[in-house]
Amino acid sequence: MADFDLVLSGTVVLPDRILQNGFVAVRDGVVVLVGQGEAPAAHERHLLPDALIFPGAIDAQVHSLSQKGQEDFIWSTRSAAAGGITTIVDMPYDEGHLVCSAQAVAEKVAHASAQARVDFALYGTVDPEEGAARIAEQAAAGVAAFKFSTFGTDAKRFPRIITPLLAECFAEVAKTGLTAGVHNENEEYVRFAMDQVKAAGITDYTAHGLSRPPLTELLAMLEIYETGAQTGCPAHVVHCSLARGYEIAAGYRAQGHQATVECLIHYLTLDEEVDAKRLGGRSKCNPPIRPRAEVEALWRQVTAGNVTLLATDHVSWSLDRKTKPNMLDNASGLPGLEMMIPLFVKGALQRGVSLTWGARLMAENPARHFRIDHQKGALAIGRDADIAVLTPEAFVYDASKTGNNVAGWSPYDGMSLPYRVAATYNRGELVYDGTIVTGQPGRGRFVRPPAAVPYRASAA
Secondary structure, three states, X not given: OOOEEEEEEEEEEOOOOEEEEEEEEEEOOEEEEEEEOOOOOEEEEEEEEEEEEEEOEEEEEEOOOOOOOOOHHHHHHXXXXXXXXXXXXXXXXXXXXXXXXXXXXXXXXXXXXXXXXOEEEEEEOOOOOOOOOOHHHHHHHOOOEEEEEOOOOEOXXXXXXXXXXXXXXHHHHHHHOOOEEEEOOXXXXXXXXXXXXXXXXXXXXXXXXXXXXXXHHHHHHHHHHHHHHHHOOOEEEOOOOOHHHHHHHHHHHHOOOOEEEEEEHXXXXXXXXXXXXXXXXXXXXXXXXXXXXXXXHHHHHHHOOOOOEEEOOEOOOOHHHOOOOOHHHOOOOEOOXXXXXXXXXXXXXXXXXXXXXXXXXXXHHHHXXXXXXXXOOOOOOOOEOOEEEEEOOOEEOOHHHHOOOOOOOOOOOOOEEOOEXXXXXXXXXXXXXXXXXXXXXXXXXXXXXXXXXXOOOOOO
């Protein structure tokens, strides 16, 4: 008689080692055994000797509601399931609705719970006019972290938090035991550089990078980490496109501060001189895509251990917002949920980088970072059976043909990849079979830190 509901056998990728001829056994939606050798019997048993078995990814940065009538959780979590991502952490900047109170958190949980196909966690934020007054109530409502920005994209939807208020917010977040994540661009410098680009009449693909030179990013990172150091708050930079930024974060950690930093899959994949040139507005993101030399430098930061998390910053803008002739007139942000794991695997294999970094940066570290590692983030006994299976089947990606994303376009269209996601399991349930997303809307669950968050160091 089978002791397990599900057993998957193949190359099991863990954060610290790779188990050749390994297996993962599942019962009642959780992992109950991980081992090597002959796989045990189960009600459902898959022997996949050539497959890579990863922990289901946690995407630390998703924007499901940035454009009304476009994506929503019904589509973002569909893309996630198709990409081996079993938990998304959604940003608080929803079009027409800033998530900055306990009521707003509860409303978003209810909204997402009716649509989500995989599990989800939430960021909270503040309204600059209210200050830090509602941080504690949002933590009590279950947010997994807080998000702020040193640059204002929109005064209501994506506001700038000025330095004195940022310090006040950090001090309040520190009391909750959660982390303060910050968008890292210096407002004054970006505005100055943008005005210079416009005055020079530059409108092609180079305009965006010129409007956000490296110092705009690095100066903001110093402000963020020093604010964290002075307030005792774990400080997190939510995206960094420059190797120097990871060195800065490592320096603060070496001094004993909780300073973490997130890389995005497009910074490890796309470059300015080739990809931004061919894609135009479809490559526009903040901070911008950098030159190829910087891409390779970021891979070295991965292997040096200076990257904390790998995410997508996923947003599915409709194509009309990404194809304007003037580069600066396009919306900023890229879809990536379907492709993060396959792109990482390709990039790692090309450079001889151990796949263990994938399990660490896309599962273990995000779970610790968001204080949900009691439940998520590892192929370990007692954790949710969140699993991504990749098989060595070369394919060329075309977002318009997969049926799993609302936008129908991707900056990765036309790219060849050596491994594809063949199955995704969320809490032991098949939610993607390699062709069809089988997870139905409403089966995803809200994941939150325990009510009493124990003190612990952020993922390093």
